[in-house]
Amino acid sequence: MIQYKLIYFDVRGLGEVSRQLFHLTGTHFEDIRIPRNDEKLWKEFKKSTPFGQLPVLKIKDSISETEIEIPQSSAIGRYLAKKFGYSGKTPEEEAMVDAVIDQFKDFLVSQKQLTLAFRSEKSEDEIKRIIDDVVNPAKKIYFEALIKLLVKSPSGYLIGDNLTWADLQIADNLTTLKGFGLFVSSEEPILSAFHQKIMNIPELRSYFDSRPLTML
Amino acid sequence: MIQYKLIYFDVRGLGEVSRQLFHLTGTHFEDIRIPRNDEKLWKEFKKSTPFGQLPVLKIKDSISETEIEIPQSSAIGRYLAKKFGYSGKTPEEEAMVDAVIDQFKDFLVSQKQLTLAFRSEKSEDEIKRIIDDVVNPAKKIYFEALIKLLVKSPSGYLIGDNLTWADLQIADNLTTLKGFGLFVSSEEPILSAFHQKIMNIPELRSYFDSRPLTML
Numbered sequence: 001m002i003q004y005k006l007i008y009f010d011v012r013g014l015g016e017v018s019r020q021l022f023h024l025t026g027t028h029f030e031d032i033r034i035p036r037n038d039e040k041l042w043k044e045f046k047k048s049t050p051f052g053q054l055p056v057l058k059i060k061d062s063i064s065e066t067e068i069e070i071p072q073s074s075a076i077g078r079y080l081a082k083k084f085g086y087s088g089k090t091p092e093e094e095a096m097v098d099a100v101i102d103q104f105k106d107f108l109v110s111q112k113q114l115t116l117a118f119r120s121e122k123s124e125d126e127i128k129r130i131i132d133d134v135v136n137p138a139k140k141i142y143f144e145a146l147i148k149l150l151v152k153s154p155s156g157y158l159i160g161d162n163l164t165w166a167d168l169q170i171a172d173n174l175t176t177l178k179g180f181g182l183f184v185s186s187e188e189p190i191l192s193a194f195h196q197k198i199m200n201i202p203e204l205r206s207y208f209d210s211r212p213l214t215m216l
Numbered sequence: 217m218i219q220y221k222l223i224y225f226d227v228r229g230l231g232e233v234s235r236q237l238f239h240l241t242g243t244h245f246e247d248i249r250i251p252r253n254d255e256k257l258w259k260e261f262k263k264s265t266p267f268g269q270l271p272v273l274k275i276k277d278s279i280s281e282t283e284i285e286i287p288q289s290s291a292i293g294r295y296l297a298k299k300f301g302y303s304g305k306t307p308e309e310e311a312m313v314d315a316v317i318d319q320f321k322d323f324l325v326s327q328k329q330l331t332l333a334f335r336s337e338k339s340e341d342e343i344k345r346i347i348d349d350v351v352n353p354a355k356k357i358y359f360e361a362l363i364k365l366l367v368k369s370p371s372g373y374l375i376g377d378n379l380t381w382a383d384l385q386i387a388d389n390l391t392t393l394k395g396f397g398l399f400v401s402s403e404e405p406i407l408s409a410f411h412q413k414i415m416n417i418p419e420l421r422s423y424f425d426s427r428p429l430t431m432l
Contacts, residue, residue: 051319051361059308068308075314079307091295092275092284098291103267109325145267 001062004029006076007045008055009036011216012176014073015055017169021080023207024168033212074101081165088164096159100166103145104173110138111173114180115216131182139182146170147190156197163201171198179215217278220245222292223261224271225252227432228392230289231271233385237296239423240384249428290317297381304380312375316382319361320389326354327389330396331432347398355398362386363406372413379417387414395431 004022008015010033022029034042034054049056050071057076060067070076078098081087088094113134117127146158155161158170174195177183185192199208220238224231226249238245250258250270265272266287273292276283286292294314297303304310329350333343362374371377374386390411393399401408415424 050364051315052357070308070311070315072315072318074318075311078314079311082307082310091298092286094298095286095291095295098294099267099286099288102288102290105321141268148266 003060003062005032005058005060006030006055007032007034007049007058009034009042010212011036011214012172012211013216016172017077017165018055018057018073018080019211020168020172020204020207021077021084021086021165024086024201024203025084026203027084074105077101077165077169086163086165086168089160089162093160093164097164097166100146100149100158101169103142104166104169107138107142107173110134111176135182139177143188143191146194150190150194156194158194163198167194167198171195175199176216219276219278221248221274221276222246222271223248223250223265223274225250225258226428227252227430228388228427229432232388233293233381234271234273234289234296235427236384236388236420236423237293237300237302237381240302240417240419241300242419243300290321293317293381293385302379302381302384305376305378309376309380313380313382316362316365316374317385319358320382320385323354323358323389326350327392351398355393359404359407362410366406366410372410374410379414383410383414387411391415392432 004027006015006018006022006029019029019031021027022031034045046052050069053071055071055073055076057070057079058067059070070079078087078101081097088097114127114130117130122130149158150156153159157163158166171194174183174191178185178195183191183195185195220243222231222234222238222245235245235247237243238247250261262268266285269287271287271289271292273286273295274283275286286295294303294317297313304313330343330346333346338346365374366372369375373379374382387410390399390407394401394411399407399411401411
């Protein structure tokens with residue numbers, strides 16, 4: 001019997017794809033969400049994490065009596081995706097799925113500057129500057145890469161004929177960008193159709209409807 | 217018959233781990249290095265890459281007559297490591313190897329600020345500021361994570377009992393940091409022993425001795 005515990009903050013962010021993989025497959029897991037503003041709890045907890053960061057996936061095998069902890073969101077996501085069959089059907093598909101994830105993570109470096117500016121309550125001018133100089137140029141490269149994959153995909157998924165964790169990751173990030181006004185459906189018909197397709201996955205509907213609403 | 221072509225700039229950087237995996241396993245590949253200062257050649261080439269970036273791995277299978285191109289350095293590295301048996305021996309080891317790679321990539325975001333400052337010939341003061349405020353705090357987190365893994369590793373490798381591509385990636389990055397004066401052997405005995413161990417891999421010696429000397 002394997003018990004999963006996913007520990008992350010109370011946002012979608014870097015934990016959401018792993019949560020979705022559990023819900024998608026009906027796999028029981030403990031969804032532990034540490035309140036972002038509870039700095040005392042996080043400080044306490046931080047010491048016990050492998051790399052001093054979240055998310056962390058704890059896996060307890062009650063038969064072999066082993067417990068392991070995996071840090072880093074993409075490492076966790078890839079591990080679960082592989083286990084549940086959402087990492088791509090061939091080594092080459094897996095590599096392309098990984099490339100999409102890496103492209104997302106490259107973009108995230110720029111997006112993070114914006115979210116940090118919001119969190120530290122920077123001026124409207126400063127936020128506009130970050131959007132214009134940092135986020136939008138990075139978004140252009142990112143969106144172009146995604147659109148290039150989608151226009152040649154008969155399935156409507158980013159890679160191959162089946163849903164992968166890259167689809168979940170990108171759709172979730174589009175949700176975030178939509179909230180910031182940086183992904184406007186009417187301006188991006190191809191990405192918008194993709195976003196809709198993933199948001200309508202029947203196995204995820206009830207989770208999408210019941211999860212906490214957060215900006216990130 | 218499979219033909220590999222790795223296309224990257226004429227530095228170690230994001231292409232080096234894949235090159236090392238080829239040399240380690242004695243797998244023939246074309247090591248195409250585009251001169252960093254040949255902007256015309258790169259501009260020409262850029263259009264034909266999957267995501268407008270390097271490295272790119274081209275794989276041509278002369279039997280099935282297929283050709284694919286994989287972008288993104290970690291996706292390429294993981295693909296080759298899996299193929300050649302250097303990605304970890306279990307799904308859990310693979311996840312930890314991936315986590316180390318992600319930790320390295322997190323650090324790289326900070327290191328990049330420094331290398332960009334060097335390339336754009338910023339003042340000594342500005343470079344010192346980036347080292348103090350950006351690189352050193354990120355390096356502290358990164359080194360602590362690596363040391364935590366190494367002190368509990370009987371094999372001396374980062375993950376498990378065998379060499380993985382995470383070892384190659386981290387050792388190569390330590391070489392780079394050494395060149396910048398940011399990794400001083402006498403200050404980091406554990407990382408230094410690890411670095412030496414990887415630099416002494418017999419199958420890589422002749423490549424290490426013959427490759428072009430570059431800062432990155």
